[in-house]
Amino acid sequence: xxxxWFCNMAMHIGMSDLSVLRFAKKSxxxxxxxxxxxxxHYLAWLAAAILxxxxxxQDPSNTKVLPGPLAYQAAGLTGLICVIIAGWTTANPTIxxxxxxxxxxxxxxxxxxxxxxxxxIATVTGMFPAITMKLLGFVAxxxxxxxxxxxxxxxxxxxxxxxxxxxxxxxxxGATFNWAAGAAWLVTLAVAWGLVKYAGLQIxxxxxxxxxxAATLYIGLSVVYQKKVRPAVAEV
Amino acid sequence: xxxxxxxxxxxxxxxxxxxxxxxLAGRMELDTAKWIMLxxxxxxxxxxxxxxxxxxx
Numbered sequence: 001x002x003x004x005w006f007c008n009m010a011m012h013i014g015m016s017d018l019s020v021l022r023f024a025k026k027s028x029x030x031x032x033x034x035x036x037x038x039x040x041h042y043l044a045w046l047a048a049a050i051l052x053x054x055x056x057x058q059d060p061s062n063t064k065v066l067p068g069p070l071a072y073q074a075a076g077l078t079g080l081i082c083v084i085i086a087g088w089t090t091a092n093p094t095i096x097x098x099x100x101x102x103x104x105x106x107x108x109x110x111x112x113x114x115x116x117x118x119x120x121i122a123t124v125t126g127m128f129p130a131i132t133m134k135l136l137g138f139v140a141x142x143x144x145x146x147x148x149x150x151x152x153x154x155x156x157x158x159x160x161x162x163x164x165x166x167x168x169x170x171x172x173x174g175a176t177f178n179w180a181a182g183a184a185w186l187v188t189l190a191v192a193w194g195l196v197k198y199a200g201l202q203i204x205x206x207x208x209x210x211x212x213x214a215a216t217l218y219i220g221l222s223v224v225y226q227k228k229v230r231p232a233v234a235e236v
Numbered sequence: 237x238x239x240x241x242x243x244x245x246x247x248x249x250x251x252x253x254x255x256x257x258x259x260l261a262g263r264m265e266l267d268t269a270k271w272i273m274l275x276x277x278x279x280x281x282x283x284x285x286x287x288x289x290x291x292x293x
Contacts, residue, residue, distance in 0.1 A: 076270030078252070078277045 007041035014146025019097045095119045148188035148214035180221035188214040245283040251276035
């Protein structure tokens with residue numbers, strides 16, 4: 001139940017949601033993200049468990065976990081519509097984020113076309129079960145990849161001034177790369193990889209200790225980094 | 237008009253949930269439940285969309 005907070009980690013813990021929440025007119029709009037993250041995922045698990053139990057009740061030999069057939073045999077076309085709409089609404093902000101990311105690489109490209117092409121590629125990819133059936137593991141992996149950066153963003157925005165340090169330090173000092181953030185990210189990933197590989201911890205659970213490791217590292221490394229790199233502009 | 241849309245939309249949500257509860261209680265066949273849920277889904281989108289749609293920009 002607690003780890004429902006870590007579902008779709010790339011979006012929430014990894015702060016990808018900020019790409020959409022930048023349009024929020026009030027800070028409490030983020031509650032929508034929190035509700036989707038915890039309540040939504042928690043209920044989704046319950047619903048998935050009930051659907052799976054029903055499938056086993058109908059045919060004990062059918063142990064496949066396929067969202068479409070699971071929903072269809074329990075709720076008919078309504079179930080299929082739910083799966084399609086759930087996939088569509090989840091994919092919308094993600095395609096938008098992917099469009100923004102590609103546009104960051106090619107700044108002169110039209111966001112409209114780049115988002116459309118990204119969505120097209122994702123749709124074609126989604127037609128191949130060999131890829132989509134590995135989504136769960138992939139989602140866990142890219143959630144893990146983004147988690148340390150989410151911790152860095154959180155600490156940089158909310159906590160770092162309390163330690164006598166400055167936030168957005170790369171921007172203030174005119175540096176193109178914040179080594180404290182970069183090192184916190186890489187070291188956390190290495191530790192997380194070690195925990196999964198050698199300590200037998202599941203990839204879904206490694207992000208909880210990982211978040212605190214990244215946050216602590218970022219603060220510790222910032223103490224050193226901010227002493228060495230002097231600001232190019234005066235503090236605002 | 238808006239009041240009618242709200243009433244129809246809320247009733248469609250009730251009609252969407254009720255068949256599954258009746259099926260669980262053994263009071264309804266699965267096929268009947270599926271058809272009622274499909275009908276309720278269509279009604280929800282027909283009534284709920286104009287109710288909740290908000291023109292922006």
